[in-house]
Amino acid sequence: QVQLVESGGGVVQPGGSLRLSCAASGFTLRNYDMHWVRQAPGKGLDWVAFIRYDGSNKYYGDSVKGRFAISRDISKNTLYLQMNSLRPEDTAVYYCVRGEHDYGDSWGQGTLVSVSS
Amino acid sequence: SYELTQPPSVSVSPGQTARITCSGDALPKQYTYWYQQKPDQAPVLVIHKDVERPSGIPERFSGSSSGTTVTLTISGVQAEDEADYYCQSADNNTPWVFGGGTKLTVL
Numbered sequence: 001q002v003q004l005v006e007s008g009g010g011v012v013q014p015g016g017s018l019r020l021s022c023a024a025s026g027f028t029l030r031n032y033d034m035h036w037v038r039q040a041p042g043k044g045l046d047w048v049a050f051i052r053y054d055g056s057n058k059y060y061g062d063s064v065k066g067r068f069a070i071s072r073d074i075s076k077n078t079l080y081l082q083m084n085s086l087r088p089e090d091t092a093v094y095y096c097v098r099g100e101h102d103y104g105d106s107w108g109q110g111t112l113v114s115v116s117s
Numbered sequence: 118s119y120e121l122t123q124p125p126s127v128s129v130s131p132g133q134t135a136r137i138t139c140s141g142d143a144l145p146k147q148y149t150y151w152y153q154q155k156p157d158q159a160p161v162l163v164i165h166k167d168v169e170r171p172s173g174i175p176e177r178f179s180g181s182s183s184g185t186t187v188t189l190t191i192s193g194v195q196a197e198d199e200a201d202y203y204c205q206s207a208d209n210n211t212p213w214v215f216g217g218g219t220k221l222t223v224l
Contacts, residue, residue, distance in 0.1 A: 035213060044218040045152075045160065045203050047211070059212055062118055095159060102207055103150040107159035 002026040002106045004096045009111030016086050016115070022079040022096030022108060029072050029079060030054070033099035036070060036081045038092035039110075048094070049081060063089075086115045119143060119208040121216035128222040135191040137219045139204030142185055149187040150205045151180060153198075154218075160203065164189060191221070199223040 008020040020036070036048040049070040050059045058070055069082040079096055091114050097104040121141040129135045139149060149167050152160035162171055164180035167187055177192045191198055204216040 033212075037213075037215075044201075045154075045205075045215040047213040047215060050212040061211075099212075102148055102213075103162060103165055103205060104152075104160070104213075105162060107161075109159060 002098065004098065004106055004108035006094065006096050006108045006111035009094065009113045011114045011116060012086055013117050014087060014115055017082070017084045018086065018113060020081040020083065020094055020096075020111060020113070022081075024077045024079065024096075024098070027098070028074075029077055030074050034070075034072065034079050035097040035099055035104065036079075037095045037097050037104070037107075038090075038113075039095070040089075040092040043092075046092070050099070051079070083113070086113075088115050091115050119211060119214050121204055121206060121214055123202075123204060123216040123219045125217070126220045126222065128224055129194050130224045131196060132193055135194050135198070135221055137189045137191075137202050137221065138186055139188070139206075139216050140186045141206060141214075141216075143208045144182070144185050144187055144206060147206045147208065149180070149182065151189045152203045152205065154201045154203065163202075194221075194223055196223050 003025045005023045035050050038046050051070045067085045071080045093110040095110045096108040098106040151164040153163045154160040163178050167182045168180045179190045181188045201218050203218045
């Protein structure tokens with residue numbers, strides 16, 4: 001069965017860096033598009049980043065462009081999100097999501113990132 | 118940047134019909150998807166490709182589309198349907214765009 005398990009969240013100071021991981025099981029990343037979606041406390045869903053199934057294309061939301069980087073390790077079947085120059089407004093639960101055509105068919109449980117001094 | 122607009126809240130009594138709209142200029146050209154999110158849980162897909170219901174989703178959930186507006190309809194609302202609902206679509210520049218979300222309250 002499909003499972004996505006995020007890790008790497010925590011408390012970080014403004015300007016700091018953090019790398020999130022998403023361990024996938026029950027399927028292989030090489031066959032699926034993958035996304036990161038975040039949700040600030042009490043707020044709505046905010047799409048963050050995308051990587052195509054073959055790794056050929058990556059896209060980012062305007063608010064994270066130039067600061068975040070999505071990547072994957074096929075040998076570990078793991079998705080990553082490298083987050084640099086973090087800001088207080090990046091505080092959110094970050095979800096790893098498998099893309100099926102144009103929608104998310106499987107979501108992880110999320111990992112909380114808190115940016116605060 | 119492209120935006121999808123949803124009403125912040127909708128309230129209905131049990132057994133009534135709830136309708137949640139989502140508006141966006143690109144919706145006539147792109148499919149829309151609807152997710153249900155309950156507190157402290159990840160979102161769950163309830164409608165895909167505007168009108169299709171995934172397996173396991175109750176028949177009371179349905180979707181429709183007209184021009185630049187798509188609608189999620191929940192017929193015979195039950196207390197367990199109280200949740201936040203998000204529409205999601207795309208445009209030429211962005212793989213995914215989410216609406217702001219609608220809080221459904223069952224009175």
